[in-house]
Amino acid sequence: MFKQVVKCISNLRRFLAMSYNWGKRPYSQYSYEFNNRTEKIHGYGKDIGQRNTKEDLQQQLRSYENKPYNFYKDLKGTEWYFDDFSLYFDYIQSDPFAPPSLLRVRMRLSSTNLPLNNKQTTNNKQTNSVCRQNQYNTNKEEEEEVEEEERYAGWSLPKGGKLCIDEPDQYVLERTSVTIELEKKEDKGEDKSKDKKKAQAQAQEETEDMEKPGKGWLEVRYQAVKRQIDEKDAEFEMHVKSVENEEYLREVMLPKWKAIAFIRDGSILPRASGVSNLPLPLDKAIPFVVDKQDVLYREVELPNPIPMLCYKDRNDGSFEFEKRLTKTISGLIIPFGITLIVGGGFHGKTTLLSCIEFGVYNHTVGDGRECCVSDPTVSKIRAEDGRSIAGNATKAFSCTNASGSTSQAANICEALEIGSRCLLLDEDTCATNFMVRDITMEKLVGSSKEPITPFISKVRCLYNELNVSSVLVIGGLGSYFHVADQVIMMESYVPKNVTQKAMEIVGQKQMNIDTEEKIADGNDTTLIGLPQFNSFGSLSNRTPDSRTINANQKKALKSELYVVKEKTILFGWEEIDVSAVSQIVEMSQSNTIGYCIAYLHRHYMESRKMNMKALMQKMQKDLDERGLDALSNVSYNVQYSGKLVRPRIFEIAASLNRLRTLKRFTKLSGVNKKQKMFHVQLQKELENLCLECEFYSDRVSLIILM
Secondary structure, three states: OOHHHHHHHHHHHHHHHHHHOOOOOOHHHOOEEEEOOOOOOOOOOOOOOOOEEHHHHHHHHHHOOOOOHHHHHHHOOOOEEOOOOEEEEEEOOOOOOOOOEEEEEEOOHHHOOOOEOOOOOOOOOOOOHHHHHHHHHHHHHHHHHHHHOOOOOOOOOOOOOOEEEOOOOOEEOOEOOOOOOOOOOOOOHHHHOOOHHHHHHHHHHHHHHHOOOOOOOOOOOOOEOOOOOOHHHHHHHHHHHHHHHHHHHHHHHHHHHOEEEEEEOOOOOOEEEOOEEEEOOOOOOOOOOOOOOOOOEEEEEEEEEEEEEEEEEOOOOOEEEEEEEEEEEEEEEEEOOEEEEEOOOOOOHHHHHHHHHHHHOEEOOOOOOOOOEEOOOEEEEOOOOOOOEEOOOOOOOEEOOOOHHHHHHHHHHHHHHHOOOEEEEEHHHOOHHHHOOOHHHHHHOOHHHOOOOOHHHOHHHHHHHHOOEEEEEOOOOHHHHHHOOEEEEEEOOEEEEOHHHHHHHHOOOOOOOOOOOEEEEOOEEEEOOOOOOOOOOOOOOEEEOHHHOOOOOOOOOOOOEEEEEOOEEEEOOEEEEOOOOOOOOOHHHHHHHHHHHHHHHHHOOOOOOOOHHHHHHHHHHHHHHHHHHHHHHOOHHHHOOOOOEOOOHHHHHHHHHOOOOOOEEEOOOOOOHHHHHHHHHHHHHHHHHOEEEEEOOOOEEEEEOO
C-alpha cells in the first residue's frame, strides 16, 4: 500500500541528506515532521511561474552554505518538482533546537495505483476511510524503510536528521497526515439544460444504488474498483470493507436490535498490556465466546465478506484459531436499559466494558475487535478527584477541587448535556458514596445532612425519562440487582446471562425499593431499603463565558496551543488535565481538541448566546462539512499540520469543562421582562470589569471573577 509514497519519502531523505551535508550546517541539524498529503496536483502552494526541479532545490540549498538560518525560509511557498511527487516546505525551523520543520508531499492519484473510482456519496461530511488506511499503511512502511538508514546522518544530537509522520493507533479516525482530494468535474452547459425529470430519475437511481449494502455506508466515501489486484490492494480493499461492515452494524443494526453495543463472537478483547492497544498474542488469548441459546445472541449478515478470525475449542482449555472468509457473524448485544456486568476478579468484566467504550471507533484489521461496535454517543464516567467544576448542579455551584462523588455527578450531567444516550461506569473507578447508600448509614446520617443523591436512586428514572441506558461493572454492590434489566456474568472471559438468577435472588424482577425489606441471614438481619426518586430532574443549560477562556482574562487568546503530553493540553497559559477522559485515544486527538476550543472561542462564543450543546453541534456540523480543514484559520501552524485527528464532540466538551478559568452563564428562569431588561443593561455596563451576573426572581447577585 502506497509503495510509491514510501519510496518518495526514502528518496527525499537521501536527497536532503546529500544536499545538506556541507560546511558547518549539515542536514542533520534539522528535524522534519512529515505531513504526507496525497492530493491532486493542482491546489495548495505558490507558483512562481516556473517549474522548480529537484536540481534547482539542491543548488539553492548549497547556496545557503555558511549563511544565517533565515535564508532557509526562502524555501517556503515554492513547489519543488521531483520525478513522481512535489515537495513543499510549509514551515522552516529557526535553529537546530526549534520545533521541527514541516514538509508536505503531493502526488497524483494516478501514480499511487489506489483502487479508487471517482464516485462518492452525496453525504460528504467527513474524509473517507480510504485515507485513514493509507495513513496506517504508509506509516508502517515508511518507518521500516527510513529507520534502516543512518539515523542521525552524522549529527550527534538525537533529534538531528529525523523524519517522522504521525503514527496512528488501532482505530480508524479522520486525520490529516494523509489526505486524498478528488478533483470535482464541473457540469457542462448542455448538461444543465437536460430535462428535470430525467435528471431526477437518474439521481434517484444513484441514491438507491448507494443505499445498497456494501455501497458506501456513511463515513465510507469511496469504493474499491472490482479488478485484478495484488496483495497490497487486497489488504487495502479488505480494510475498506471492514470499515463498511462496522458502520453498517453501528448505524443500521444497533437501532434495529434496540441495542447500544454488539460484541462479535470470537473477538480477542484482551490487550497486550496496560500501555498497549495491540491484541494479546493468540497463543495466550481467550476468545469472546457467546452461547447460541442466550436471549442476547444475534446473527447478522454483513454487507461485505471479509476474513474473520475464527476459533475452535480443543477441550483442554486452549483454542485453535484460523481465518475464514465469512459474511455472516454472530455475537452478543447489550440492549437498551440498565445492564450489569458481574463476576470475579480477573475474569474480564472491565475488558468487556472497555470494548464497549472504544466501540464508538472503527478498528483496524487484525485488532481483534473487528465488528465490535457501540452507540456513537457512549460516554465513560468515572470519579475524578480535584477536577474543576462550574455551574453543574445548583444555581451558583462551582468548585475548583471537587471530590470523587461530586466530580462523578458533574461528569454525568455534562455527558447528558451534550446528548449521550449511554453511560458506562466501572465500580473500580467510581466513588462508593455516589454509587450507593444503604439504610444503615441513612439512619445515622439523615438525608437532610447528605447533599449527595446516590446513582442507584436515579439510574432507573434516567432511563425511563431520558431514555439514557447505563452499563455498570459491579463486583460488590448487589443492590443494583433491584434496578437492573439484564445481568451478564463474566467467567474466564466467557459471558453468561444470569438475569433470571439475579432476579430470583432479589425476590422479584422489579422490586419496589421505596420500602424496606428484611433479609434474614442466620441470626442477623440487614436492612436494604433504598430511597427512590420519581423524577431524574432537569438538565443544565449552560453558556460558556468567552471572557474566561484565557488563563489571563485581560489579554486575548494566545496562539501558544499544543499538547504537553497525551493527557494534558496546554491552552494558552492554562493546562487542561484530560487524564480521566479515557475515550481520547491518541495524542493528536488531544492536540486537535485544543484547536477546536480555540475555533469555538473565535467563531461562536463571543456572542455568549450559545449553550454548551449548541456549541458542540456547531463544531460537529463544521467538521462534517469541511473536515479538519475547518480548523485551518485558528493559526498558521494548523493549516498544514499533519497531526490532527478528529475527536468526538463529547471529548471536546469534556476538555472545555475542565478548563479551570472557564465560567458559565446559567439560563434565566422565572425572571420577568423588566428584570431581564435590567439584567441586560447592567451586564453591558459591567462587562469591561469582568463581572458575571446571576439573576433570580427576587434578587440580583453579582459575583466578581477574581
